[in-house]
Amino acid sequence: MKKGYFGDFGGQFIPELLMPPLIELEEAMETILPSEEFQTRFTNMLKENVGRPSTITYCPNISKDLGLDLWLKREDLNHSGAHKINNTLGQGLLAKMMGKDVLLAETGAGMHGVATAVAAAMLDMKAVIYMGATDIVRQAPNVGRMKLMGAEIVSVESGTKTLKDAINEALRRWLADQETTHYCFGTAAGPHPFPTLVREFQQIISKEARQQYMDRNDGDLPDVVVACVGGGSNAIGMFHHFIPDESVKLVGVEAAGTGEPGCDDSAPLDHGTEGILHGMKTQLLQTEEGQILPSHSIAPGLDYPGVGPEHAHLQATGRGDYVTINDAQAINAFKTLSQREGIIPALESSHAVAYAIEHKEELQGKSVLICLSGRGDKDLGILDQIL
Amino acid sequence: MNPMQIKIEEATKQGKMGLIPYLPAGFPNREQFWKELEELDAAGVSVIEIGMPFSDPVADGPVVEKAALKCLADGINLTWILDELKKRKGQFNAALLLMGYLNPVYQYGVDKFAADCEAAGVSGLIIADIPLEESGFLKKALTPHGVSLVPLVGLNTSKERMKLYAENASGFCYFVSVLGTTGQRESLPERIKEKLAEAKEVFDIPIALGFGIKHPDQLTQFEGLMDAAVFGSALITHIENGNSSAEFMEPWI
Numbered sequence: 001m002k003k004g005y006f007g008d009f010g011g012q013f014i015p016e017l018l019m020p021p022l023i024e025l026e027e028a029m030e031t032i033l034p035s036e037e038f039q040t041r042f043t044n045m046l047k048e049n050v051g052r053p054s055t056i057t058y059c060p061n062i063s064k065d066l067g068l069d070l071w072l073k074r075e076d077l078n079h080s081g082a083h084k085i086n087n088t089l090g091q092g093l094l095a096k097m098m099g100k101d102v103l104l105a106e107t108g109a110g111m112h113g114v115a116t117a118v119a120a121a122m123l124d125m126k127a128v129i130y131m132g133a134t135d136i137v138r139q140a141p142n143v144g145r146m147k148l149m150g151a152e153i154v155s156v157e158s159g160t161k162t163l164k165d166a167i168n169e170a171l172r173r174w175l176a177d178q179e180t181t182h183y184c185f186g187t188a189a190g191p192h193p194f195p196t197l198v199r200e201f202q203q204i205i206s207k208e209a210r211q212q213y214m215d216r217n218d219g220d221l222p223d224v225v226v227a228c229v230g231g232g233s234n235a236i237g238m239f240h241h242f243i244p245d246e247s248v249k250l251v252g253v254e255a256a257g258t259g260e261p262g263c264d265d266s267a268p269l270d271h272g273t274e275g276i277l278h279g280m281k282t283q284l285l286q287t288e289e290g291q292i293l294p295s296h297s298i299a300p301g302l303d304y305p306g307v308g309p310e311h312a313h314l315q316a317t318g319r320g321d322y323v324t325i326n327d328a329q330a331i332n333a334f335k336t337l338s339q340r341e342g343i344i345p346a347l348e349s350s351h352a353v354a355y356a357i358e359h360k361e362e363l364q365g366k367s368v369l370i371c372l373s374g375r376g377d378k379d380l381g382i383l384d385q386i387l
Numbered sequence: 388m389n390p391m392q393i394k395i396e397e398a399t400k401q402g403k404m405g406l407i408p409y410l411p412a413g414f415p416n417r418e419q420f421w422k423e424l425e426e427l428d429a430a431g432v433s434v435i436e437i438g439m440p441f442s443d444p445v446a447d448g449p450v451v452e453k454a455a456l457k458c459l460a461d462g463i464n465l466t467w468i469l470d471e472l473k474k475r476k477g478q479f480n481a482a483l484l485l486m487g488y489l490n491p492v493y494q495y496g497v498d499k500f501a502a503d504c505e506a507a508g509v510s511g512l513i514i515a516d517i518p519l520e521e522s523g524f525l526k527k528a529l530t531p532h533g534v535s536l537v538p539l540v541g542l543n544t545s546k547e548r549m550k551l552y553a554e555n556a557s558g559f560c561y562f563v564s565v566l567g568t569t570g571q572r573e574s575l576p577e578r579i580k581e582k583l584a585e586a587k588e589v590f591d592i593p594i595a596l597g598f599g600i601k602h603p604d605q606l607t608q609f610e611g612l613m614d615a616a617v618f619g620s621a622l623i624t625h626i627e628n629g630n631s632s633a634e635f636m637e638p639w640i
Binding site: 016158165292 | 440441442443444445446448449452456459464465488489490491492493494495515516517518519520521538539540541543544545548563565566567568
């Protein structure tokens with residue numbers, strides 16, 4: 001396989017001026033990442049600062065309601081409330097050991113921005129966070145958290161003013177400041193080596209969850225593993241160690257937006273086409289002329305017209321099954337998990353939970369392990385407007 | 388020899404610098420665009436660089452992005468650009484160069500694109516988001532149609548990478564003067580000289596300096612190290628302010 005590719009997808013479609021920092025990062029992955037110093041410090045940070053391993057939780061009430069066994073991998077219990085910190089501490093430490101001073105990041109829901117701000121504060125670095133103007137308004141609590149931890153927030157006013165545009169601006173900034181700055185990419189997407197690097201830091205989710213599930217179930221594996229897919233970092237982390245387990249069905253859940261015909265959504269795997277954006281060849285929401293379409297989801301973290309290239313590959317090979325859940329179904333799951341189990345999920349993760357609810361007939365008697373990628377406190381403002 | 392190289396060398400042989408103005412296709416509007424191109428051609432420029440609009444132009448600064456997104460909103464697409472150029476084939480003295488991002492070309496179909504470029508009299512292509520590692524398939528499609536994929540190098544490009552770009556390169560080499568996006572700058576970094584000298588040594592085709600250039604006075608310091616200058620944002624701003632391309636070109640001629 002060509003370097004940096006997952007089947008036909010991936011690659012490095014990026015200006016030449018960004019190749020030197022990408023090559024520098026690739027070299028650091030080969031030298032610093034496997035070093036004893038890095039591994040010792042990183043493992044210790046995950047334990048002491050993040051609180052890993054995160055537990056798995058059986059949901060007795062919903063399981064009874066739906067007629068299946070529902071388990072959650074609790075990434076929402078991580079410090080800062082989502083899986084994002086697994087990646088930012090990894091990249092942050094790598095950047096620090098590479099001699100960089102600044103962590104640059106894009107953020108949609110603000111969770112990656114918050115996690116980057118945490119990493120920068122912990123590692124005595126500076127965080128610069130690009131966030132779409134639309135997202136700054138709808139995820140205000142996370143903006144406050146980032147500022148409190150000392151991050152500089154740059155409001156992105158171009159294009160659709162969401163994640164896609166924040167990535168464009170962050171790439172421009174990185175181009176200019178590459179000597180001092182590491183671009184702490186938030187999802188398993190973008191140019192090589194980011195899809196591989198981010199997966200490396202997120203695979204701990206399935207490494208833990210697979211063992212935890214087997215320990216609780218006499219060595220059995222779950223029938224279905226589910227995760228929501230925006231860029232796809234929690235999903236690739238949740239899938240990785242289950243990929244060789246052929247009996248385990250892997251389900252990625254994209255956001256269908258309102259679900260009404262003609263409305264924007266965030267489901268490039270469901271009905272996108274192959275194209276090139278943000279350094280990668282992948283499935284995209286685009287016009288026939290190759291212009292990128294605006295995306296929409298009630299969950300800002302899923303609101304992206306592209307997807308990580310490994311998911312495009314898992315879909316193409318048939319190993320991954322990708323489905324959609326709309327805003328209303330996600331809100332229903334958000335309320336159900338809150339009311340029946342006392343767990344408030346992020347709207348993003350609610351899409352994964354909704355899969356079990358909406359597909360309960362075909363899941364009767366089966367065991368379903370869902371990645372609860374984040375907690376939902378940040379979404380109460382969005383819910384207040386709707387409910 | 389690629390027409391872009393021929394035109395730039397015509398200028399340098401007369402002791403002048405090759406001139407490469409950039410305008411987004413359809414800017415400031417469909418009719419006016421062709422008038423601007425005619426004025427630029429009449430001013431004796433070597434190559435005219437025409438921008439193909441893309442929704443997410445990561446290598447461009449705010450002036451080019453805003454102008455290009457306006458053209459996109461006006462419905463400018465690759466079909467319009469190539470059809471209109473085909474109608475005017477042979478009318479321009481300058482060589483023609485298209486600049487853009489990979490996805491629109493990829494969706495158009497690279498083989499069809501290459502053939503249509505030839506039919507439209509286009510000699511070269513700049514794709515901002517395609518580094519050496521990914522350029523093979525595109526070069527393979529363009530070469531049979533006489534269209535050069537112009538290499539972009541810059542302050543952070545090692546001599547080793549320049550050498551790889553120089554293999555089979557034709558047309559000219561685009562040297563990016565800053566680590567950043569397109570747009571006018573008051574001054575250009577000192578260390579350009581050293582890297583330009585390196586590029587001059589490695590490439591046997593003309594070297595054009597671009598990004599941040601707004602006036603010929605900025606370039607006297609690089610005499611002998613470059614063969615042509617690319618300017619876009621300054622020209623766009625000039626036209627947006629209601630002035631003509633002919634006026635803009637006066638200090639350059």
